Amino acid sequence: MRFINLKAWRAEVARAHNLPAYVIFHDATLAAIAECNPTTLEDLQGISGMGTKKLEAYGAEVLRVVQG
Numbered sequence: 001m002r003f004i005n006l007k008a009w010r011a012e013v014a015r016a017h018n019l020p021a022y023v024i025f026h027d028a029t030l031a032a033i034a035e036c037n038p039t040t041l042e043d044l045q046g047i048s049g050m051g052t053k054k055l056e057a058y059g060a061e062v063l064r065v066v067q068g
Helices: 002-017 027-036 041-045 052-067
Strands: none
Touching (some): 002 027, 002 052, 041 052
């Protein structure tokens, strides 16, 4: 369910910025986020595909989506 929610969130962000969804995060990154179930920004830092810029831009929203 987390993966589905993350994909829906990514689609919204991509539409809002007129970007392809993979530019926001690849499916593999979303799958890793869903599997790890992070609760802090520090947890997100260790996930492949989550660089500093993406962490700053999307980290809080990703945590909100994951935590439901």
